[in-house]
Amino acid sequence: MSTTMEHAQLSAHLDALTDEAITIIREVATECENPVLLFSGGKDSAVLLHLALLAFAPARLPFPVMHVDTGHNFAEVIDYRDQLVQDWNVRLVVASVQESIDKGRVVEDTGPRASRNRLQSVTLLDALAEHGFDAAFGGGRRDEDKARAKERILSFRDRQGRWDPRQQRPEPWDILNPRIRKGEHLRAFPLSNWTELDIWRYIERHAVPLPDIYLSHTRTVVQRDGMLLAVGGPVVLEPGETAFDAVVRYRTVGDASCTGAVKSTAADVHDVLAEVAAARITERGATRADDTFSESAMEDRKREGYF
Amino acid sequence: MSILDNTSTTLRIATAGSVDDGKSTLIGRLLHDTKTVFEDQLAAVAKASRRYGDGETNLALLTDGLRAEREQGITIDVAHRYFATPRRSFIVADTPGHAQYTRNMVTGASTSDVAIVLVDARHGVLDQTRRHSLIASMIGVQAIVLAVNKMDLVEWSEARFHEITAEVRAFVGALAHPVPVTAIPISALLGDNVVEASSNTPWFDGATLLDFLEEFEIHPHVEVGARLHVQRVIRPQGGEHADFRGQAGVVSGGWFRKGDAVTVLPSGLTSTIRALYRWGDEVPEAGPGQAIVVQLDTNVDVARGDALVADAPVAPVVGDDVVVDICWMVERALTPGSRWWFKHGTRSGHATVTSIEHVLDPTTLGQHDTSELLLNDLGRVRLLLSEPIVADPYHVLPETGRLILIDPADHSTAAAGMLHRVGTPA
Structure with missing residues (x-):
């Protein structure tokens, strides 16, 4: 097959994914009374927010975005978030894991490997209840994880915020059933059918701004559990560990305590696309310590209300 | 079929067929042999296979991702997987075979262009094979690939393959909306005729499964007007x-x-x-x-x-009196006079069941009178809607010919409906 034909095919595929995502965003935003878009500062939520802006143009985004802040963020990501909400003129709500800890809603793990990742579920559910959000858009993709591969585009959560993978509503065609009772809510995943490569193709096509840490840079890291973790902040050296400088980039952006960097010299989006196309390890397998702890880590977290 | 329309060459595929006919194993094999499984996924599946006592790497675990599925060795809900070859992008829905999870099969099949119906060569055509083929044809898939699986367990018997193929062709040919059937003898476990042509079937000169899927041309729908x-x-x-x-x-x-x-x-x-x-x-x-x-x-x-x-060659119909072919997906029965919510396109309202025209016997395709439709029944009902809809018969234009019913009691999605006729009350 010629590369021109292959390019046309990929382009048509991305067109169709884009139309599908915009349609889902419009539908959920119109059917639900008080939606919110969950924004982590990562590439998927940046693409999701970009699509949401296109969905309502030339009108403004008719709902706010919410960042669940673990307090263990990369500084570059917070700077990026604040710049983006200003440039794109969107309303930002911040839900703080630190506040949940201070209020005694959650108890923080201790020790050098403690992560706040799992605590986010409580902060997220509390914030949804506090603001009365009845639908939350997320950037989750089915190709990320085997539990996500099972989830509907419009996914029901009970009064405790739980996902029951055995009792999902059927979802024939593209007709979304948004009916809920008070206290229940919905999660909507417009990027369900996207892969990591689709996300990067969209970023290239629309020049979506991202935090610098997605591109190659030099960073002081430590090798732990097969991952390169940035030293500083929540990651403290254990006895026997040695910090060293490495040329890396991040393939995903999450809580700094459990998000690993990958060795990379990819200096721009074009390089990243080539790298992702050739990758032999999934993005979560390569960069998320918390997902490799157990076989059903993601399913267990999702049942509790995780993203 | 889906909003991923025919201008894109992406092909959407769903598996179908009875329990243990090898649907998840086939998708695992397809992903594995097209080199679309990542190293860490394969390592995790190998580890899980040992844990569940499956012996060799069980490729079905690539799509059976829920704990309850892995513990029982079955598929409960549809898994969506994505892969691409140099020739085409694919979206695969791996659906469950159990009758009790038919609603999840409907979810997976509804957006698909092609259904891969699996049959275990030892057991032949079962009730679920017929039910799923019927659902696939009602939903309007453009082709059925009949994958006669586990051919290694019937000594690669050409006679057995033709026997099963003839039975499926006869059944599908008798449907209200027949679908072209392409039959391929395979072993999902060993990989024969999935991606690589098999030396065990010298009598078979058709395409492998992947070749067929790569070359399948999605027919554009007839232009009826925007x-x-x-x-x-x-x-x-x-x-x-x-x-x-x-x-x-x-x-x-x-x-x-x-x-x-x-x-x-x-x-x-x-x-x-x-x-x-x-x-x-x-x-x-x-x-x-x-x-x-x-x-x-x-x-x-x-x-x-x-x-x-x-302005169009075929105008849509505006009406509130509709006859719908439905897959019933909840425990509560549908009875004449019962009231539900409907959603068609972007219109929602109440739907009252005027009458049940028939229930289909998925084995004989006989149409029987009934006083109720029960979980997993396929039938035809007449509904009176609280608001008129702007619609087309499903087989004229699927996008405007489909609706769902919602149970007002618990908000569950109760039915997938395909419009047979739209009108206004006399």
Whole structure:
């Protein structure tokens, strides 16, 4: 097959994914009374927010975005978030894991490997209840994880915020059933059918701004559990560990305590696309310590209300 | 079929067939042999296979991702997987075989262009094989691939393959909407005729499964003329676009062009397209599957649920009295006089069951009288809707010919419905 034909095919595929995502965003935003878009500062939520802006143009985004802040963020990501909400003129709500800890809603793990990742579920559910959000858009993709591969585009959560993978509503065609009772809510995943490569193709096509840490840079890291973790902040050296400088980039952006960097010299989006196309390890397998702890880590977290 | 329309060459596939016929193993094999499984996924599956005592790497675990599925060795809900070869992108829905999870099979099959119906060569055609083939044809897949699996366990018997193929062809040929069937003898476990042609079937000269899927041409739907169910009215109400007013929605059935005359239904008001926008930019025309905003020349009354329709060879029907083929998906029975909510396009309202015309016997295809439809039944019902819909028969234009019913008691999605006829009460 010629590369021109292959390019046309990929382009048509991305067109169709884009139309599908915009349609889902419009539908959920119109059917639900008080939606919110969950924004982590990562590439998927940046693409999701970009699509949401296109969905309502030339009108403004008719709902706010919410960042669940673990307090263990990369500084570059917070700077990026604040710049983006200003440039794109969107309303930002911040839900703080630190506040949940201070209020005694959650108890923080201790020790050098403690992560706040799992605590986010409580902060997220509390914030949804506090603001009365009845639908939350997320950037989750089915190709990320085997539990996500099972989830509907419009996914029901009970009064405790739980996902029951055995009792999902059927979802024939593209007709979304948004009916809920008070206290229940919905999660909507417009990027369900996207892969990591689709996300990067969209970023290239629309020049979506991202935090610098997605591109190659030099960073002081430590090798732990097969991952390169940035030293500083929540990651403290254990006895026997040695910090060293490495040329890396991040393939995903999450809580700094459990998000690993990958060795990379990819200096721009074009390089990243080539790298992702050739990758032999999934993005979560390569960069998320918390997902490799157990076989059903993601399913267990999702049942509790995780993203 | 889906809003990933036929202008894209992406092919959407669903598996179908009975429990233990090897659906998940086949998808695992397809992913593995097209080199689309990542190293860490394969390592995790190998580890899980040992844990569940499956011996060798069990490729079904690539799609059976829930704990309950792995513990029981079954598929409960549909898994979506994505892969691409140099020739084509694929979206695969691996669906469950158990009768009790038929609703999840419907979810997976509803957006698919091609259904891969698996049959265990030892057991032959079972009730679930027929039920799933029937559902696939009702939903309107464009082709069925009959994958006669576990051929290694019947000594690669050509006679057995032809026997099963003849039985499926006869059944599918007798359906109200027959679908072309292509049969392939395979072993999902060993990989024969999945990606690589098998030396065990010298008597078979057809394509392998992957070759067939790569070369399958999605037929475009007949152009009946553009329709758009309005999702939302876009009104910036301030700033430089303060006077802008546009109707957002997805196009189906044909193309809208700048300057075209359009009719608003059900009202019948008419206007002209001043401009079309896709992804925030003005475009000269917009076609099937595209998410757009239409700006009209005059300020006519158009709200969510209304339809914009171009002058067209085939006009849609406006009506509240509909006859629908349905897959019933909840425990509570559908009975004459029962009331549900419906959602069709962007229109929602109440639906009252006027009558049940028949229930289908998926084995004999006989149409029987019944006083109720039960979980997993396939049947035809007549509904009276609280609001008129702008629709087409499903087999004319699927996008405007489908609806869901919702149970007002617990908000569950109760039925997938395909419009057989749309009318107004006499």
